[in-house]
Amino acid sequence: MPPPFRGSDFEYKKIAPPKGIGDLPRYLRELLGGFFSRLIYIVKLVWETGPSIMIAMSLIALFQGVSPIISSYISRYLLNALQTGWNSGATLSDFFNLSISADSVFFLLIFMFVFKILNSVISQLNTAILRISGEKIVRCVKIKIMKKARELDISAFDRPAFYEKLENANREAGHRPLQILNSTFTVISTLIRLISYVVILTSAPGLWWASIVMVIVSIPSAIINFAYRRKNFFYMRWKSKERRQMNYYSDLMVNKDIAKEIRIFGLADSFIERFDQVFKVYYSGIKKLVVTENIWHVTIAIISAVINCAFFAAIAFMVLTGKIMLGDYSLYTDSLTSIAASVASLIGTSATIYEGTLFIDNLISFMDERQSVVPLDEKKPEKVKHGAPHTIEFCNVSFSYPGTDRPVIKNVNLKFGPEDTVVLVGLNGAGKTTLIKLLTRLYDPTEGVILLDGKDIRSYDIADVYKTFGIIFQDFGKYAFTVSENIAFGDIDRVLSQDDIKNAAEKADATDYINKLPAGFDTPLMRTFEHNGIELSIGQWQKLAIARAFYSNNDILILDEPTASLDAIAEQEIFNQFDELRQNKMTIFVSHRLSSATIASKIVVLEYGAVVEEGTHSELMEKKGRYYALFSTQAKRYIESAEK
Numbered sequence: 001m002p003p004p005f006r007g008s009d010f011e012y013k014k015i016a017p018p019k020g021i022g023d024l025p026r027y028l029r030e031l032l033g034g035f036f037s038r039l040i041y042i043v044k045l046v047w048e049t050g051p052s053i054m055i056a057m058s059l060i061a062l063f064q065g066v067s068p069i070i071s072s073y074i075s076r077y078l079l080n081a082l083q084t085g086w087n088s089g090a091t092l093s094d095f096f097n098l099s100i101s102a103d104s105v106f107f108l109l110i111f112m113f114v115f116k117i118l119n120s121v122i123s124q125l126n127t128a129i130l131r132i133s134g135e136k137i138v139r140c141v142k143i144k145i146m147k148k149a150r151e152l153d154i155s156a157f158d159r160p161a162f163y164e165k166l167e168n169a170n171r172e173a174g175h176r177p178l179q180i181l182n183s184t185f186t187v188i189s190t191l192i193r194l195i196s197y198v199v200i201l202t203s204a205p206g207l208w209w210a211s212i213v214m215v216i217v218s219i220p221s222a223i224i225n226f227a228y229r230r231k232n233f234f235y236m237r238w239k240s241k242e243r244r245q246m247n248y249y250s251d252l253m254v255n256k257d258i259a260k261e262i263r264i265f266g267l268a269d270s271f272i273e274r275f276d277q278v279f280k281v282y283y284s285g286i287k288k289l290v291v292t293e294n295i296w297h298v299t300i301a302i303i304s305a306v307i308n309c310a311f312f313a314a315i316a317f318m319v320l321t322g323k324i325m326l327g328d329y330s331l332y333t334d335s336l337t338s339i340a341a342s343v344a345s346l347i348g349t350s351a352t353i354y355e356g357t358l359f360i361d362n363l364i365s366f367m368d369e370r371q372s373v374v375p376l377d378e379k380k381p382e383k384v385k386h387g388a389p390h391t392i393e394f395c396n397v398s399f400s401y402p403g404t405d406r407p408v409i410k411n412v413n414l415k416f417g418p419e420d421t422v423v424l425v426g427l428n429g430a431g432k433t434t435l436i437k438l439l440t441r442l443y444d445p446t447e448g449v450i451l452l453d454g455k456d457i458r459s460y461d462i463a464d465v466y467k468t469f470g471i472i473f474q475d476f477g478k479y480a481f482t483v484s485e486n487i488a489f490g491d492i493d494r495v496l497s498q499d500d501i502k503n504a505a506e507k508a509d510a511t512d513y514i515n516k517l518p519a520g521f522d523t524p525l526m527r528t529f530e531h532n533g534i535e536l537s538i539g540q541w542q543k544l545a546i547a548r549a550f551y552s553n554n555d556i557l558i559l560d561e562p563t564a565s566l567d568a569i570a571e572q573e574i575f576n577q578f579d580e581l582r583q584n585k586m587t588i589f590v591s592h593r594l595s596s597a598t599i600a601s602k603i604v605v606l607e608y609g610a611v612v613e614e615g616t617h618s619e620l621m622e623k624k625g626r627y628y629a630l631f632s633t634q635a636k637r638y639i640e641s642a643e644k
Contacts, residue, residue, distance in 0.1 A: 038357035039184065041364060042177050046133075049140040053133040054181075060126045061185035065192030067119060072200075072334045074115065078108040080327030134178050141177065141363065145169055148366065153373045154442040155402045164240045165369070167247075168362030176363075180356040183349045190349065194342040197335040204332045205323055210311050211339055217307055218343035221300045225351035228293040235285055242282045249275035304340060311336050373444055373462065381461040384468050389418030390453055390555055390586055392439065397448035399438055399609075407446070408434045410610040416586055416602065423589045423597040425627060426606035432590045433474060433560055435606070439588070440469050440558065470554035474561040474590070476545035478536075480528040483514055484521040486544050490552035500551060508547035513540055560590040594631045603627060 047054055149166070156162045198211040236243075249271045252258065262268055312333055319329045375381035392415070399409040409431050416422050424432040437443050438450060441457055450457045457465065470490065479486050487501045488494075501521065505511045517523040517534055524530040536544070549557065589596060597603050598617045605613035605620070605627045613620055613627050620627035 038360050038364065039180070039353070042180050042357070042360060045140070045177050046137060046181050049137050050133065053129070053136070056129050057133075057181065057185050060122060060129070061189045062192070063122055064126075064186075065189035066196070067115075067122075068193050068334075068338060069196045069200075070115065071112075071119075072197075072331050072338075074108060074112045075334070076327040076331040078112065078327065079330050080325045081108065130178065130182060134175070137178050142170075144367065145363075148369065151371050152369055153371055154437070155372070156369065159403055162369070164244070165362065165366040167244060168240065169366035171362070176356055176360055180353055180360065183353045183356070186349050187346060187353065190342050190346045193338060194346065197338045197342065201332060201335040201339065204315070204328075204335075205318065207311070207314065207332070210336065213307065214304075214336065214339045215343055217300075217304050218340070218347060221297065221304075221344065222347040222350075224293060224296045224300070225347050226354060228289060229351045229354050231289055235289060239282050239285065242278050245278045246275055246282070249278070308336060308340055373441060375461055376456065376459045381464075382455060382459045384460055384464045385453070386467065386555060388555070389584075390468070391418060391451075392416040392556075392586070393451040393454075394435075394438075395449050395451065397438065397445045397450060399434060399443065399446045408609050409438065409445070410608070411448070412609075412611055414604060414611065414614070416588070418586060419584060420602050421587045421589070421600045422602045422604060423591060423600040424604050424606060425591070425594065425597060425630065427630075429608075430606040431609040432606055434609075436471070436558055436560055436588070436590060440471065441465050468554060469556050469558055470549045470552035471558040472545050472549045472560060476542070476548075478526065478541050480524070480526040480530075480533070482519075482522050482524055483517065483544070486525060487547045487551050490548035490550070491554075494551075501547075504547040504551035505544075507550045508543045510540070510543040510547050513543075555585055557585060557587045559588070561592065594627075594634050597627075597631070605630075 043054070145166075152162075201207060201211045204210070252262065252271050253268065262271070315324075315329055315332050315336075318324045324332070394412045394414040397409060397412045398407050400407050412435070424435060426432055434443075438445055441450075441462065444458065452460065452465070452468075477489075479489065481489075483505075484498065484501050487504055488496055490504070494500075498521070502511070505514055505521075514521060514523075518532065524533045525536060527533040527535065546559075549559065589600070591597065600617065603613075603615060603617060603620055604611055605625075607626065613623070613625050615623070617631075621631065
């Protein structure tokens, strides 16, 4: 089998097989050490969710452990009492007059029915506890995952291996911890039951060795269970890419945002075929594992059944020869059956726990992800002076995205003043958006340093840095909330004010279309949750994103293609509003429409990640360099379009 973590930076700790008998203790120590450390992690997780869950499950496990033994003894004494009464010539009237073995039969019948009712109640209670606790554990784990995702570097989202961890953690979040803990308690119950039945069977005349035989017969099954659980784990890890591909293809077919394109271009059959091709590869491996494992299990089950049948015949012979009573036959055969079932359950459940703890490494690995974008001094980070003018300086800054050697930003040196209006210009892929990501410290430079107010930006508190910038990204967020909430997300910590929200919408030229919506600013957007949700056009969404920036009122305004989806008139209206917004503060634009560059106090021309020109519009036009060529080409196109 190929290495299980192809294309992944997550490495499962492999345990070298024992080199001989002398090396066996080391192998078992490493194997069990990892197993118990993961099990302890799960116990802590469930305890954190609610101690009452653990206590309730412990008590139920104890009851379920002793319950079958109690039931077997009730059956034994009842059958023996009935056999004694029958042999003494008792009649039906004697039974109702409690003359058979005194009043033992009637008492045992009452006790048996009460115990059955109690069993049913406990079983239903256990089901209810598992369902309720399952929901609580899902909540606990999901919140942990969301909080961890909040802390992680944006660079993590650029790594396929990170998505492998995230997918695996999310997939296991709901059922796996509770399943493992419930299985652990099942093992405890089974052990109690197994030990009790072994003790009972050793008291049978001449059959003290039967329990040993039953356990020995079950050992091969144990080996197969554990071996195939481990194989299954590695296969699932190895095929993580294929599972994500299948999810991707199936999600494409139900994605409402691209449903039109899929229909028009006739892509549906292609995606379905690709899903099916990947599934066939994935399924062939799973099928082979399942079939092989079950061939082994069936073979062992047949051998086990033959041995079990021989023991049943031996016990029946003892009844016929008068060595034991009928109730004893019931007790001993119950013991044989239960020992076989308990050992099988113990093996199967233990293997499930083992497999589950291997899979819980998905969650543990994800939670162990470390943030690298942190303040230089994490204990005492610097604070940004909000409400004051700022300066920004790039000093020999270069950057490559994680996992690549290709520099996206190359030796950039720039300086922006407190009231500068900076426009970043360049063709697609020039590095404009990446420069913004570095400035806002979503990433750290591979080389060089960025200074904010003369200090290394890495010395500041991260959250404080983020609050300095009001930003509209090129791929701005569209949230399935109301119009007001979408605007208010610009400053979530601010006391909600409808007047401020409406003012921000007015500045973004969004009020006209918002007022025409069914519930105005309270209209739910998107049909993700609400049947009356409204789907906005991309231009309307962009105005909403711009309103979000107006609402934020941060010290430095950054606009990454803020008007890309707006028409020329709407774009000009927005820029007129920006003139008001950017008073006494630094503003940085990224734009392909070079008409916006004419208002800039500084234009930076980027090409292949390097700064090739810098200056005002008039300076760069006089220079007749790269900016002049770009501006002239665009202006010529507009003039030719107007003349036609």
